[in-house]
Amino acid sequence: MNVLRVDSLRGRLLWFLLGAIVLAAVVQAALAYRNALREADGIFDHHMQQIALALRAGQPVGPVMAPAGVNPDDERFDFVVQVWNADGLRVFQSSARELLPQLAVLGFSNERANGTTYRVFSVQSPSQVIQVAQDMAARRAMATTLALRTVAPVALMAPLLMLVVWWGVSSSLAPVARVRRQVATRRADDLTALSEGGVPAEIRPLVQELNLLFGRVRQAFDAQSRFVADAAHELRSPLAALKLQVQGLERASDEATRSLAVRRLHAGVERASRLVEQLLVLARQQASVADAAPPQPVPLAALARQ
Structure with missing residues (x-):
């Protein structure tokens, strides 16, 4: 017997409740995913800004605290740092393979270099310009990983909630099935009254x-x-x-x-x-x-x- 038939009370309840759960889970997952991406971008921008300001102040830059869920040893988490003097000469670069353009907008910007798009934060001191950048593709991959870990609990809870709803609807309609069996299995000459014990008030x-x-x-x-x-x-x-x-x-x-x-x-x-x-x-x-x-x-x- 198809329990999801739309012409049955049980089928209608299950279609409505399970559909509502799926819709709510999708909306919740989409919102959580979007918020997680936004928060990850904010965390990465904050790290870039702190590194640049520390270098401008001449302070030693300690190890950068990776966001939760990101391996700090992952090379994709590394930031590219370049320092230019007042004459426009590059006096420091953290990676010879990743060179940023000399002209950069102060503050945050997205720059294209070496076939790659970088998220760049530039800050200027009286004698130099400091640039801190991160590969946007790697940044987006790590942000996506964080977002998926945020969505995972919703994806796990939705099937469990659907099972609970399935069990609840089946248990609630069990008295209806019991009355149906009482009528279906009785003899033609059995006209005794049906038992009302445990029958819901609705039926x-x-x-x-x-x-x-x-x-x-x-x-x-x-x-x-x-x-x-x-x-x-x-x-x-x-x-x-x-x-x-x-x-x-x-x-x-x-x-x-x-x-x-x-x-x-x-x-x-x-x-x-x-x-x-x-x-x-x-x-x-x-x-x-x-x-x-x-x-x-x-x-x-x-x-x-x-």
Whole structure:
């Protein structure tokens, strides 16, 4: 049985709740990913700025604290540092393979050099210009790694939450399935009331109406049984009389006796026919009473005065 059928209450609940969880998880993951990228960019920019300002002040630059989740020994985390004097000559470079352009915008900028885009922070002192740069591709890769680690808890919690919702919906609708099994497995002549134990308040009125229906059907069956028993009892005497009259007709020895027996036989048949008609009328009345509206209280005083 397909539990996700849209024409079932369980399927609709699961589609709605699981869809809401997936949508919320995607939105939460997207926001967390975006915020993590922004925070990583801010951390890297802060490190670049601190290195440049420390060099301008002539302070020794200690080891740079890597952001959480980034290996400080990863060469992609290394910053490129270049120092230019007032005459425009490069007096220091931290990497011979990565050379930055001499002309740079003070502050933060993105520069293209050696086929690579760099994030550059430049600061000027009276005698020199200090540039600190980082490869944007490596920077973006590390920021993405940090962002994915931030998104990972959301990706792990979403399936767990979906399982909890699945279990909760299945457990909540278990009484409905139990009532269905009670109705499906009972015999055709079993008209006892369904158990209301453990039935949620939302479907208890349905169970109560089913029990009332079973009660009305049981009353109709009882009335039918009584009618059959009464009909058999009422027809026994007329049929016995008809049998005796037929026997009398067979034993008649003359025409006068035979004529009397025939008249009695016709009278017995008429009585039996009237009795059958009365029984049929009674059966129709009982059927109309069974199909009629529930009994209503009647003011006896007003009825007696009428």
